[in-house]
Amino acid sequence: MAATVKEASSTHLEDSSHEQSEALTSNSSDAADYSVGVKTVLAITALALANCNATLSNTTNTIIRYQVMAVGGASVASWIANGNFLLTLACAPIFGSLADRFGKKWFIVGGCAVGMAGSFVSSSATSPYTLIGGNILVGVGNAGCIVSIAANQEIMPNRLRPYAFGFAQTLNSIAAILGTFLAAVFAQNSMWQWSYRFNGICFAVAGLAVLLAYQPPPTAIRRSTALHEIIRGIDYIGILLLAGSLACLVIALTWGGSTYTWHSSMIIGLLVGGCVGLVAFGLYEWKAKSPLLDHRLFANNNFPILCFVCLVDGMMLLGINVLYSQEIPDLFQADAVRIAVILSPYLVTSTVGCLPAGWIMGKTKSYRVLLIAALLWCALFTGLMALVTSERLKWALAFSALFGIGTAVTTVIPIPSFLFGTAGTLSITARALGGLTGITIFTAIYENKYAAHLPKYVGYVLAQAGESQITPGVMKALSSHAPPAIALGAVPGLPSDLIGPILGAVKAANAASWKWVWVAIACIILANAITCCFLKSVKPAMTSHVESALEKSTTRDSQMMPKVKSMA
Incomplete structure (x- = not known):
């Protein structure tokens, strides 16, 4: 949406041939006669279930202390969660870029299979290292599953994408609530292993659903480019630079302040290496002929701004999910189920708000004003959370419910691009990196104040x-x-x-310390709202064009026919 294929036809994919550029440009024409039917609805539901897996797998992180009590390994406990995050961060952009070229279905189904295996490995753990190993597999699986977000968007006409995304994110939020409560119940009854088993079953169900319901045509690139040219055009150097840089940053954020002090040579070296690697990645991508970050994504400011929005959104969402669940036992209750109950107003309102947010965006064909308003709303009520003390539980319930409404809007922003896999997974990577960064920053603020x-x-x-x-x-x-x-x-x-x-x-002392965490969150969200003022209108791109048609139609027929003379 930020840049249509037609606007970007001057940028070439592999060998700058005019024929390939024209083939991609032709896909931007509207399919005015195309209508969404049962096949699309079933596919959207199946893809939404696959997306839920990444959320469900993260709910096991809320009961890590119970896992450590059972199998030991407090010194490496952070890697139970971060092993998952690290592999998701490193693999997601790679899978997204490759999925744009080869197709998304088998990345999603394969991700579900790997995630299922990792979940059952973790459920059988008798040592922390088995838990970590299982979560590493789950991280790889999640990277495949989140390709479903891109698939969800490209099977819908552009003008209907906000509705589909709102529906998918509603199911995702329901999964977060269900997973959080189930994990708490399982942990409280000394059955934390069943949290992993439940996730493994969900991976299996979602993978089977996608296998049966999602039958897309070849990707736009695959339809217009020979296979050997696609393989030759993969940005292998960019993949290594990005994956290595993100790995350095995640390891530094995980070890810093716990395994090593922040001023240790190990942490400084990892942070410098990660930052230098990202700079090198950016410079290389700028000059590369077939970059991982396709230049057409940056035809205007919308995509980089929305990546920043996702980064801050990750700091807000993951930071709140992890840190608020730690504040609750500090101020109110340490019982696992009671913690989930106190979290529920935020979880419920962020779930309920997804559908109306998607509906408003679809009707107005705009998201800038709504996004800015939502961020200002979140800044207000996260700031008011600084007033919460152990005697003000009702305040915490009210304020968290109110800023939950705002987070519903930030989670249903469709990524504006024709390269849905690349753009979608990069946005998820930005969210995950933002979450890790936010947790590290906010934890440091809390610990210093405490x-x-x-x-x-x-x-x-x-x-x-x-x-x-x-x-x-x-x-x-x-x-x-x-x-x-x-x-x-x-x-x-x-x-x-x-x-x-x-x-x-x-x-x-806890209340006085958590106060500054909420102040920091509110300030970051406010800065995000200001940044969003520079978004450009997407209304001209809200057309009937569908990138990957599932319904029987002339549009699907044309997308099923390769446009290259010879296919390797």
Whole structure:
């Protein structure tokens, strides 16, 4: 949508031949007589189920502490989640680019198969390394599954894409709610393995559904280019540069502050290597003849701006999902199911809002104004979350429900491009990288503030009681891995009637620390809203053109016929 194929016909795919450019340009003509039918609806539903797998697989990260309690490995626990993220980040852009060339179906079905295998490997784990290995397989599977987002968009006429995306994201949000509650119930009943087994079953069902319901014609590139030319034109150098750079950044963000200090040579080297690699990738892509980042994606500012939107959206969505679920036990309840209940207002409103957001975008053929309004709305209510304390649970429920409405809009923005696989997976990569970056930044903010606030709040309670001399012992107990109430009960000389006030001071220190996390989130979202003011209108591109026709029609007939004289 940001750049039609016709506008970009001056940029060539492989060998700059005029014939290939014309073949791609011809696909931009409207299919005014094309209508969406049962085949498309079934395919959209199957593809939406495949997309849900990536969300479901991440809900197991909410119960990592239960997994570690069962199999050990607290020192490597972060890799249970980040092994998944790393492979998804590294593989998604590669799969997306290749899917644009060879077709999306088998990347999705193969992703479901690999994800199913990884889920059952993790479910059988008796060591943390088996969990990590299983999650690495799931990460590869997720990278294949998220190609379904691109497939979802290209089987719909441009003007109907927001409706399809709103429907898909609604199912995705429902999966997030279902997965979160099921994971909590399984963990609470010492059956955390069933969270992985459930995900494995869902991978299998989605893969079978896509196999049966999604029967697309050859891709536009495959229809107009011989196979040996496609293989020769793959950007192998760009793939290695991007995958290596993202791997360096993810490893640095995972190890920094835990395995290694942030100023260690290992972390600095990884961060510098990742950043230099991304710069080198950008420079190489700028000059490459057949780049992974097709130059037509940057015909105007919309695609890079939306990638930035996705980056910040990832910081917001994944940051909130992970960190808010940590704030809840700090301030309110540590029970797994109760945590899920407190999270549910945010999850429910972000789910319910997807369909109306898609409907509004489809009707208005625009998303700039709605997106800016949603981001300003999110900035307001995430900022108000800074006022939440342990006595203000109702405030937390209300504010989280309200900013959930805004996040529904940010998750249903269709990526404006004819290269749906490349554009879609790059947007997902931006979201995932934003999530990892956000979690790292927000965790650092919280830990720095907590380290300053806890001694002050606890010291005040002990000073008021005339017990300042036992402050070191109390602080040592609170820094242990034991539950605070139990750890405090073992502190020599601590009166039992002070345990309650000290626990209250711990909650107050937590509230004061989480406050700055929410302030940071609100500021980043506000900056995102300002950036979106520079988006250009997409109304001219909201046509009846369908990139990959599933219904019986002259459009599908023309897309089923190769336009090259010889196919390797």
